Amino acid sequence: MTAIGGLVLDALRARPDHVAFRHGSAEVTYREAERLVLGVADALAGAGLRPGDTVLQIRPNDPLQWLVNAACYVAGHRSAALSPGALRGAALAERLDLVAPDAVLAEPGDPDLDAWSRAHPGVRVLTDRDLMAAGEPGTAVRAPASAVVRLAFTSGTTGPVKGVELSGGALGTVATVLRDTLPWPERPRVLCPESVSGGFGNMVLPTLMLGGTFVVPERPGPDALLEAAVRHRPTVLMAMPPALRALLAHPGAAGHDWSSLALVVYSGASFTDEEIDRAHALFGEVLCGVFGQVEVPKTIAWTCPADHLDPRFRSSLGVPFPGTEIRVCGPGGRDLPAGQAGELWVRGPTTACAYAFPAGTPVENGWLRTGDVCRRDAHGRLHHVNRVQDVLRIGDIYVCPNDLEAAVSRHVGHLAAVVPTGPASVAVLVEGVASPDTASRDAVSRGTVSRERETASRDTVSRDTGSWDTMEKAVRDALRDAPVVIDAVVPVERLLRDVMGRLDRARLAEVAG
Template identity: 30%
Template sequence: MLTVDLVRRGAARFGPRTAVRFGDETLTYTQVNEAANAMARVLHAHGAEPGSRVALLLGNGLWSIAMDFACLKAGVTRVPLNARLSAAEQGRMLDETGVRLLVHDAALVDRAAELAMTHGVGTLGLGTPGAVGGPDLLAAMHEVSTADPNLPARPQDPILLLYTSGTTGVLKAVEHTQASYAAIVANILTNLVGPARDSVMLHAASLIHASGTFVLPYWLRGGESVVLPGFEPQGYVDAIARYRATEINLVPTMLAMLLNTGAAQSADVTSLRTAIYGASPMPRPVIEQAMDVWGRRFAQYYGQTEAPLCLTVLDAADHGDASLLGSCGQPALDADLLVTDDDGVPVAPGEIGEIRVRAPFTMAGYHAAPELNTEMFAPGGWLRTRDMARVDERGYLYLVDRRSDMIITGGYNVYPREVEDVLLAQPSVAQAVVVGAPDDTWVEAVTAFVVPAPGALVDEAALQAAVRDRLAGYKVPRTVRVVDTVPLSPVGKVLRRALREPLWEGRR
């Protein structure tokens, strides 16, 4: 099955039903599909030939899903540009992928104009005229046919180039194809959710990343996608009640914000069947508190941009076993997983190794990066994740950390997450990030950055003592630094390297 065919099948089956909500506005399945057809024709009229690449500089909105579908119908590869990146980063993405046409919304017209002038791309606006003279796609699509272009497509055709920094801190484009993205949809339906016609998924995180992968699973089952412009704790829980959301998708940072602001405690979640979380490790104190407030309606997935969405799943029943709350679950039914040493040999249960995966939903590769692809793909079709984990006798996986985040102090390995979990269990700590700082004696010194809980004072000695009570002495932070905030990526992941790299300036 091809991804573009999934769009056609959902539209044919559920035409008059509501597919998308944004504020008080709605679009039916037919309206989304016909808009995508017309948008595809406008893209063609402005030079986006089948096989070319089109950049999207868009926030979440009413037409976001139709725009993604339009790229499928036009036979072009979409290149999402995260709005929170710098112009230099976005420009490099345009140059590396050979983009010649950029679609932007009204809020990002100035950045679009800057990119257009410095990188020689044409522009189309979405709800606004193009930044450098192109038309408004929403107006132009009323002047063309809404019939499906019905272009030929092949399983290996690329449909998405999605940039990620991954383990290296350097932006690189992950390529997904007609076949691999359709496999992502099947993976979600097989392992994580079973939407029906009464299902409502709430999208507050950017549709560029993990949240967007839930669109087609709901589209195929007749459910609704409620799109929010962004995440704000009280507005988010108000939306759960207003739209009677049955499923939500959160990153751990978002869930912590709901709890820390009190929004979660006052929320009406009577409609909510499942609160899905993933994208980064969940601190145990956060999920324990969340379950105290919302009950056992949580499901966790572990995956990567290179292999979305579910490599493993910890379902709601698993959340009833307190011993499993530190786990990311068991392997997905449609994925083969190994935990191996550096040579690819599986390690024994309980030992730490690197996760490798083989599945139909893995990426085709990194764009224009043959050396990196050679490094990341092992013989037999295995993809190296660079994530370190251990597996128990029951087959549950426990993420330890990214290989690149591991601290080596005095010859001992320290994985930041285990130290962070102890710190986060302390009432005075709202957020904690642990990194390695340079040390003349130990090479690296465990260093903690903590954000105090509201109204709390941080006592460095007390926090060090708490870690010493739970972990080996070499894992105790030598320094605890109090900060107002910790840096986050555009999708809400902690940017550990943004705290670590300044400590090493001039030392490496």
Template identity: 30%
Template sequence: MFPIQFFFRAAERYPDRVAVKSSEETITYRQLVHRVAASAAGIHAADPTYQARIAVGGANSVHHLVAILATLAAGNIWVPLNPRNGTPELLRMVEFTSPSLLLVDRDLALRLKDCGQKMVSLERGLEGWSRQFMDERVPVPTGALSDVQAIKFTGGTTGVPKGVMQTYRAWSTTIVTQWREFGFDENDRFLISAPLTHGASTYLLPILGAGGMLVFPDELKPAAILEAVQKHGITTVFMPPTLIYAVVHEMELNPRDTQSLKRLIYGAAPMPSQKVREVQRVLGNVLATTYGQTEAPQIIACLGSQELADPRNIASVGRPTLMTDVRIMGKEGEMLPPGEEGEVVVRGDLVMAGYWRMPEETASTIRDGWLHTGDIGLFDERGFLFLKDRARDVIISGGFNVYPSDVEAVLGRHPAIFDCAVFGVEDEKWGEAVHAAVTLRPGMHVEKDDLIELVKAELGSVKAPKEVHVLEALPRSSVEKTLKSELRKSVLNARSTASS
């Protein structure tokens, strides 16, 4: 079964139920199907090729949602463009995937005006298609379940971005797995409080396929999120830890009625034990978490709110989900027993098809059928997974992946920089904050704020360093490798000294 069919089947069962609600409109399942079918016809008219790549980007909106669903319904490959990325990075993504059509909002259209690809306005374009193709029927999916549904980026580089090819089968597996783990049904109301280009997209079809409602808050700020929970009887929310912390702070200052909330799901970044306890104290026993990667989306493992209430599980990411095989592998490729640390490896229908046009990267990541996550972890005797460290250097800041090499490449282009290293440091607000250590060329000077602004302009604010440290030299090993662990330790020691 194709992923979009879960939505169409629910629309047949619940045509008059509300599917989407925003401050501007309320849309039933019947109305949403008509909009999606018309926009799918518009996309097909622009490019009738099966599996044509369609890039969709912009702020969260009903138009954005319809564009995503229409892309899936038309049998195309969805390429999400996150406006939080820097413009040069977005342009590289467009160049790399060569989409035949870009569906973007006004702000993103201005930023990508020089991309050389055909663009259609999310607002005016979709409304025009709704009038032009108002009598179109829902397309019948074709192709194979092994075909690609989406290309999502794990991070851009100054060379070639790495795009993950997620299949129809992986998406359908995500839907069924979320139903099993969270029990979504027609009474669920999901608040879209994370970007549609990011983690929130993995909840769209599980909620719509169950007959539930998607709700857009007036704005993505803590007060507005809590107001929406209270006003609309929200049952489920997905947020990165940083936003959860801000919501908890707002709740303590100005309490609202959140009794309808059953699931506050966090992912994309770890949450310290003390923060878990604080959230549970303020909002009740609603916190749950999932563990996944772009290469195996969202739900490799899951820890529900009842399990997270058990003190033994507070540092766990849960147990492997229904259709995913998760093991711990040793350095020699052997599978390790409970209690022993090794690399987390995954196989099953959730796993990606590979990296877009990067066969060597694919071969090094999927070996003998196992996806090598790069995460270090262990299982306890009860089968709960605990992540200990990441073998890769990816920094997870505010729920977003930040690749140090991306930032280092931008910093290295500044004429005053001789050498640099980018690393993550534990941070109460961000989970991990991006730090940069730099050494300068003889006789050169640069303001730290100028370096931060340089990265913001190129890669976006999420990937910009929160702090820059100017050093005489970077610590190195005997084989001249930069010791980022020593840099991190130095920052933490300085922080400890300052607080004592």
């Protein structure tokens, strides 16, 4: 297992005159990138930081952000990052207290950060200028593979935020596996609007190991992404589904020549058949999905472009990455056969072994329990079903809302969401229908109609009482053979979704309650 810091320096020294990064009109060569990495490492040491100390960045997304990470990888510091303005006030102070940084890299003028810093005078607050002030860089001592060099945060959408500790060896293996597995073009020009300190930051080193260039748009949003595509003619586009959806909907996207693209890599959620078809029409048949978690960065499973042409596989998570072992297990830990839904367990060299907070380990007997409920089909591909907290455990099986939702939708012709209300009971929310008791109330609560229109809305809906009774009966008939009790059938104007386009089950449970 090779530490990521050594891989960074080896990659940068292999092609000194090539362009490593582009950011707007600025560019950084491999030689300049190496000098920056070593210079930042020296500057951190000069500020009194030692191996094992934590460096937290709160600064914009740009190449320097990744180069600071790389300096930490080389020197053996724990690198962490927050987006500027992502947390404010007490929420920022709480996160800072959890991270307990030894140094914070940020620009001055943030009152919340300044207030926290005054209460923690031992924490060094550094600026970009401080990092650039170092003289001629020295020879870096490469941190061992066992050193923890990354502190990454879970999203907190399914529970308390966790601080995931990743070793240099695990991250080095992530880079090598991604380089050797994905169908990269030669010397890729990668355009990526996502944070280089987030999950897609794991794609920077594979790009450099292949002699490529990593392009970071000057600002967020689809306009900047399209401008960067026009300027740099990428051969690889990498983005989360929200960014790709925004690009697909952009009025200027269809007029751009995307023929340079050999690969479009996405992660975080699957696309619908309609979205895949639109992406193929715009970019070509070049989609590639990667699936991972913060605890297993981007290296659990993947789908190749050919999978997106096969109706059986296009919405799957794909096959495991080389070196990643998987199990699909029932509630008691029993391995389940193909076709049966169970929790996905993962083991491999890219898996984190510890949490900084809350203190503990995500691994049990060598296996990470991911919290994702999946099925493995007869071809060995994984299909995501639900999160484990959203399913019902009845005996030694998981009853999955997605399966119940599909049954309802097929039967009644409307999209549905199913949320647990008890150990074996559920509520069913049906989109695009209304009842006299709920339609205007729901619309007003979401701000979609004014109070003045509420009475008119009720009058209109009251004429449809009979049709709602028929709909409710149809929903119950659809789940007649399911091992659940239906507590309520709830009509809604639309089903609430999160930023990734998935059903927002926590908010839907509040609506159903």
